[in-house]
Amino acid sequence: MTRKSRMIFAAAIGAAMLIGGASVAFAIQDTSASLRASGEAGEQADGYLGIVGSGSAALRAQVDAVNIQRRAYYTDLAAKRGARIEEVAATTACELLRSKVGAGQYYRLPGDVWRRRAAGAAIPLPGYCG
């Protein structure tokens, strides 16, 4: 192997790693958004994603993975602000219901069933959301 071919080889490996890393980052980046967009999962007023239908094992695994991360963030913020985890989670849900659930996507309010957000209409938020 000449010096030049070694350099090309190293550059190729570097490029492959970059592309691979970027696609992994992208996959993580849009997990919640794509789960909501699939119509198989929706946002709940308790601050976690829920499965709308029966849900495949793969879907459940994805939703669980997101919810575990959410729980960790809620726990962390609750400790920092002297609040309960449920309070941080419910506050987050208010924001997610307000800004992240798109038209045609699913959400579930306390004591209610899954509903789809109508096009051009805001979700009727629980009173505590302010």
Place this chain on the structure above:
Amino acid sequence: MMRTILTQGLFLSAAFSLAGCVQVAAPDKPIEINLNINIKQEVVVRLQQDVRNLIENNPGVF
């Protein structure tokens, strides 16, 4: 005599096995899961900005 007992036994076991069946009727309305949320509005207001930052900084999770 033996035959009567046998027949009765069969009936009895049939009755028991039927009783053991769990009757599953299709629900006539969607399943409702109560998400019990106990929070005051002032707490929501206090946490709101932190929560907005949290969502913004973690787009995959939220």
